[in-house]
Amino acid sequence: MTTTQPTPRATGRREERDGTAYLVFERTFRAPIGDVWAAVTESDRLVRWIGHWAGDPSTGAVSFFMTAEAEDAPAETVHIDECDAPRRLVMRSARPDDHSEEWRWQIDLAESDGVTTLVFAQEVSDVVLAESVGPGWDYYLDRMVAAEAGADLAAIDFNDYYPVFAEHYRRELT
Template sequence: MTKTHTASATGRREERDGTAYLVFERTFRAPIEDVWAAVTESDRLVRWIGHWSGDPTRGAVSFWMTAEAEDAPEETIHIDECSAPQRLVMRSARPDDHSLEWRWQLDLDESQGVTTLTFAQEVADSTLAEGVGPGWDYYLDRLVAAETGDDLDADLAAIDFDDYFPALSEHYRRELA
């Protein structure tokens, strides 16, 4: 029996220090250290989004977003804060305008064997939110499938970006309007 997946818009707008962010949450029946590994270790990241190389203690790594294409270009991800296993704050140049940056915050909290991942990306306007929002719903659903699914290939195959974009774009345009 083939599993089905329904895409839904889960992100919400939140002000953080006077800046607009899109914020997403996912929960896992797993210890915080396991979820931390899923979002920080290259061999776990590659299952749902991409991989990195380098020495994160130097404050930056090279990252390839291979979930989009095997020949994804290299990006430099700067690590601004790392408090394992609770918080990671990063930034990189935006692919559409290298003079601007993407900024992300990942926060983990565990309670009674359930870990909540709160992921936030700074998003300045509704036009940018139209693509960023559906994209993060897609990637975070892939993370959940990679970490909780019984058949990784089948679970990931059930998650199709065409179900997210442009279908969820209007939700995110309204969130940042």
């Protein structure tokens, strides 16, 4: 049986958090919170939709390889600033295009009646950044949903997200 992927849509919205602009995305899963937590923190689960990490998280940092973009993706150091399993994870890393700035992410999970809601937020400093990372996170989070549902990730095409959604994210930050 062939399953059809839903038509991609731009889901991110701008939100102020402690005076800082973030793009915020939500996804829901018919799964317990511990299962969704594993999908965003365990290397063997992450690799299904975005990449994998190596190292010891208890040190406060891991090496992350974003292999969904390329099998030979270089490692980047991701610092773990807060980890309250299975509810909250706050991380940061150097921006790939500007190592003087950092990217900051927040992941919050909540479960109700067997449904877990994931709220993912990335700090965004300007419209240009939002135009690219907004569509990127819609793409990756849709891949996560598909991976967790056992769907065909090859059916999710980045060209359906970028540059198609760039205007939505431009409007969100202006």
